[in-house]
Amino acid sequence: MSGRSKGLRSKSRKKLTKHPRQRGLTPVSRAVQDLTVGAEVSIILDPSVVKGQPHHRYHGRTGVIRERRGRAYVVEVRDGGAIKKIISRPEHLKVVEA
Template structure:
């Protein structure tokens, strides 16, 4: 029996779907927004933009921006007892108050 593929977007049906009214919509403000280093952000994946998406395991996690790399940011997230560094596009980040 062949094994099914297990790509990065597998088991992400609920995370990678938008509400019908929000489908295809994309905010230009979100795409051009600059985030300050050291601020807390929440990783919320925008399924419209595939580039810069983290793994859906980190959807909803809160992390701290450590540096900027190109158009993306390096975000430190605690995963269990470890601190992991993720390269995330700015379209998938929201500031936490």
């Protein structure tokens, strides 16, 4: 018998499923949104877009945009005592209202 797969999307069934009324692709405006450096954003994974998706460990975390890298953004997130740099496309980022 083979062992259990420990791939990148393992243990994320609930996190990477959409509610029935939100199924399908998200609006294009979410992918085209222009975020400014220094803005505070939440990492909310969009399961319908796999490209540019950060690790599901950071789903729901809040961080600060440090730079733009191609179409993606570099977001600094606190993970315990360390500061991690997460590379994510704008489909998976949501601006935090102050």
